[in-house]
Structures are given as structure tokens and as C-alpha cells.
Amino acid sequence: MTAERIRIALQKSGRMAEDSMALLRKCGLHIDRSKDQLFCRAKEMPIDLMMIRDDDIPGFVSSGICDLGIVGENVFAEEKAAGETFAAQILERLGFSFCRLSIAVPDGKAYESLANLQGQTIATSYPALLQKALRDEGVEAKILLMTGSVEVAPRLKIADAICDIVASGATLASNGLHEAEVLIRSEALLIRGQGALSPEKEDIIKRLLRRMRGATQAEDSKYIMLHAPRRQLDDIVGLLPGAESPTILPLQGGGDKVAVHAVCREAVFWETMERLQEAGASAILVLPIEKMMI
Ligand code: PRT
Numbered sequence: 001m002t003a004e005r006i007r008i009a010l011q012k013s014g015r016m017a018e019d020s021m022a023l024l025r026k027c028g029l030h031i032d033r034s035k036d037q038l039f040c041r042a043k044e045m046p047i048d049l050m051m052i053r054d055d056d057i058p059g060f061v062s063s064g065i066c067d068l069g070i071v072g073e074n075v076f077a078e079e080k081a082a083g084e085t086f087a088a089q090i091l092e093r094l095g096f097s098f099c100r101l102s103i104a105v106p107d108g109k110a111y112e113s114l115a116n117l118q119g120q121t122i123a124t125s126y127p128a129l130l131q132k133a134l135r136d137e138g139v140e141a142k143i144l145l146m147t148g149s150v151e152v153a154p155r156l157k158i159a160d161a162i163c164d165i166v167a168s169g170a171t172l173a174s175n176g177l178h179e180a181e182v183l184i185r186s187e188a189l190l191i192r193g194q195g196a197l198s199p200e201k202e203d204i205i206k207r208l209l210r211r212m213r214g215a216t217q218a219e220d221s222k223y224i225m226l227h228a229p230r231r232q233l234d235d236i237v238g239l240l241p242g243a244e245s246p247t248i249l250p251l252q253g254g255g256d257k258v259a260v261h262a263v264c265r266e267a268v269f270w271e272t273m274e275r276l277q278e279a280g281a282s283a284i285l286v287l288p289i290e291k292m293m294i
């Protein structure tokens with residue numbers, strides 16, 4: 001019997017491609033791939049990658065062609081809103097590729113709510129999500145489907161407003177538009193199908209997920225080491241952000257001083273270090289953590 005492998009759908013090229021691969025690398029998968037390759041085989045785990053357009057990822061996972069997928073929430077939510085037979089679910093939020101699907105209107109145009117767009121034309125690449133938002137508010141508007149360059153529609157006088165992805169807002173600003181209302185907030189997701197998988201495949205997914213969580217937790221965490229006078233210990237430990245049970249060690253010839261080592265599960269800012277120093281801490285070191293398993 002051949003050992004089972006799982007198949008993950010990833011964006012082939014584009015905004016999410018590099019970060020998706022970087023996440024898998026952090027999970028210990030080192031994949032060499034040529035630019036036009038559709039399939040890649042990982043040696044370190046029984047995992048194959050399928051590199052496709054992001055719009056195809058939810059469908060490939062929903063239909064079981066791939067077991068997992070890494071895709072933007074905007075694309076996932078659109079497919080979910082569009083398809084009655086859609087059968088994929090969110091396994092994990094991955095914390096990158098943040099953006100918003102928003103309504104944007106020309107500068108100077110009044111906007112309080114979707115109701116202001118009653119009877120008007122809205123250009124979008126996300127017709128199902130827009131239709132749902134309009135229906136929820138009881139607004140009737142014409143949806144103009146565009147697959148790209150949605151932001152030029154108002155200038156071309158083919159739409160009164162747009163519903164598109166916004167990150168920094170620079171694209172809107174350079175087209176004389178501004179963000180009027182956020183419909184959904186989006187980040188990269190790990191998704192899976194709803195169908196049952198073999199125990200072997202479930203096991204591979206569990207292992208991968210544990211590594212992904214370990215990699216993201218490690219990124220958000222820091223290892224902090226410092227020297228502290230014993231009498232100030234409570235104050236100093238209280239200042240450590242998100243630290244659980246620090247290790248207190250005696251110092252060789254350190255008098256009343258001890259060494260404090262702790263994993264901080266939140267960012268350690270310069271301000272925190274200054275406050276620690278004011279509370280009597282010295283020799284403060286903040287170190288990155290590469291991997292973590294709790
Ligand atoms: O070829 P393929 O179909 O795979 O890719 P694509 O061209 O459809 O998508 P791509 O690579 O542009 O984006 C992939 C995913 O990245 C999206 O589905 C989002 O989940 C996420 N993402 C994050 C973004 C942005 N940021 C983003 N800024 N997707 C698109 N944009 C575009 C947006 O459409 C607009 O044109 O960037 C412009 C706005 O950016 P700002 O910074 O000027 O506001």
C-alpha cells in the first residue's frame with residue numbers, strides 16, 4: 001500500500017504566493033519549484049502542492065481535488081456566497097495578506113450607508129458578496145461585473161461606486177475615490193473540505209497545523225533575559241508582556257540580584273524595556289524565537 005499524501009492548493013503567482021510558500025518553509029517544508037510547475041512534492045512530509053490561480057482554490061478544495069488550500073478570505077467568502085453546493089471551511093486564520101472588501105465612492109459624493117446607492121450602478125469583481133450586502137440592507141442597485149481595473153469605472157462614467165479590495169487606500173486615492181464602508185475584513189486562510197478524510201490524512205493535517213501554529217506563535221513571541229534585584233522581582237515580572245511563570249536563576253557573585261528568563265507572548269517594545277530598567281532591571285536582552293511547541 002502506498003503511503004497517503006495530502007494535497008494543498010496555493011496561489012501560483014501574485015500577492016499571496018510568496019507568503020504562502022514562506023509559511024510552509026517555516027513548517028519545515030523545503031520545496032524547489034520552477035516557475036511554471038503545477039505540482040510540487042515535499043520531501044519532509046507527505047504533502048504535495050498544487051499551484052493555481054487564487055480564484056480556483058476554494059472550488060478545488062470544496063470538490064475534494066485538494067485537501068487544503070491557502071486563500072484570501074475575500075475569495076473564500078465570495079465563492080461561499082456564490083455557490084449553494086460549496087463545501088469548504090476555515091481551518092485557521094494565517095495572519096498575512098490583510099485587506100478589506102469595501103464600497104468606495106468618488107471624492108465629494110455623499111455616502112452614509114448602502115441605501116445611498118439605491119438605483120445606482122456599482123462595479124465589482126465580487127458580485128455575490130455585494131449582492132448579499134445589498135439584499136441585507138434592502139437596497140436595489142445594478143451590479144456591473146468587472147474582472148480587473150474596477151477602480152477606473154466611476155471615471156469612465158460606467159458606475160457610480162465600486163466594491164473592491166483596499167489595502168493602503170493609495171489606489172482609490174489616485175483614482176479620485178475614497179473608502180466609504182467596509183463590507184468584509186480579509187486575511188489569508190487555511191481552508192479544508194467538509195468531507196471526511198482517512199485517519200492518515202487527518203494525522204498529516206494535524207501535524208501541519210501544529211507546526212503552523214508553532215511558527216506563528218514563535219513569530220509573535222520573544223525570549224527575554226534580564227538581571228533584577230530580588231526585592232524588585234514582583235514589579236519587574238509584572239511588566240513582562242504576556243509572560244507565564246518566568247524562570248528565576250541565581251547569579252554567580254550576583255549579591256541580591258537574580259536572572260529572569262521568560263517567554264513573552266506579545267511584542268516587547270522599547271517603552272517596555274525602559275520601564276523594566278526604571279524598575280531596576282539591567283542587562284536586558286530580547287531574543288527572537290524560531291520555533292515553539294506548547
Ligand atoms: O492571478 P490570481 O488570480 O491568482 O491573482 P489575483 O490577481 O486575482 O490576486 P492578487 O495576487 O492581486 O491578490 C491575491 C490576494 O491578496 C487577494 O485575493 C487578497 O486576499 C490579498 N490582497 C491583499 C490584495 C491586496 N492586499 C490588494 N491590495 N488583493 C488585491 N489588492 C489590490 C486591489 O484589488 C486594488 O487594485 O490592490 C489594490 C489596492 O491596494 P491599495 O494598497 O492601493 O489599497
Ligand code: ZN
Nearest residue numbers: 053054055056
Ligand atoms: Zn484571482
